[in-house]
Amino acid sequence: AQSVTQLGSHVSVSEGALVLLRCNYSSSVPPYLFWYVQYPNQGLQLLLKYTSAATLVKGINGFEAEFKKSETSFHLTKPSAHMSDAAEYFCAVSMNTGFQKLVFGTGTRLLVSP
Amino acid sequence: SAVISQKPSRDICQRGTSLTIQCQVDSQVTMMFWYRQQPGQSLTLIATANQGSEATYESGFVIDKFPISRPNLTFSTLTVSNMSPEDSSIYLCSVALGVDQPQHFGDGTRLSIL
Numbered sequence: 001a002q003s004v005t006q007l008g009s010h011v012s013v014s015e016g017a018l019v020l021l022r023c024n025y026s027s028s029v030p031p032y033l034f035w036y037v038q039y040p041n042q043g044l045q046l047l048l049k050y051t052s053a054a055t056l057v058k059g060i061n062g063f064e065a066e067f068k069k070s071e072t073s074f075h076l077t078k079p080s081a082h083m084s085d086a087a088e089y090f091c092a093v094s095m096n097t098g099f100q101k102l103v104f105g106t107g108t109r110l111l112v113s114p
Numbered sequence: 115s116a117v118i119s120q121k122p123s124r125d126i127c128q129r130g131t132s133l134t135i136q137c138q139v140d141s142q143v144t145m146m147f148w149y150r151q152q153p154g155q156s157l158t159l160i161a162t163a164n165q166g167s168e169a170t171y172e173s174g175f176v177i178d179k180f181p182i183s184r185p186n187l188t189f190s191t192l193t194v195s196n197m198s199p200e201d202s203s204i205y206l207c208s209v210a211l212g213v214d215q216p217q218h219f220g221d222g223t224r225l226s227i228l
Contacts, residue, residue, distance in 0.1 A: 043206055043219040104156045
């Protein structure tokens, strides 16, 4: 079975500081990995995806994530936080073939202070 | 990506009643998914809906409680039956635009049961 662990239910940063949101996965086969963002009263928006191509994945809004098989990690980073980045972030994993369901982590709420 | 419209966006219902949530996509998709997000929690898959066949339900979810229809390649409905306060959640539909493609989400239906 696949699972995802997100360390830290809340992360607080100052505007302009580095954002680091942690995600570790468990999978018996090489997975697909995703980061989604949820703004208040909205659905989920895809930030980026890893599908076994380049291990460093660049997404929207300046976010990127690096797939590290040895650490079973897929941490999300952004060099400089903006107030508009405040939201809930979800890491998700799926099997790497066909139409597969997503298994989500518990989410990390990013708080950005001025 | 795709434009995914969910109706209603929110509702307040009486216990014991049922509500049907609609999900409309602006392009034809093979697979649609229905998720539940309970207050302050992550997303849990309810079922996968493939056009022309019965929906596949995840453990803990049954057709009598969450009947799903998928009449064509652009539309699906989820009914929450005989509602109780425990059904108060956000219900989201998502679509996969192709094999090995990431899922895209609607804005969700925020449901409160009194």
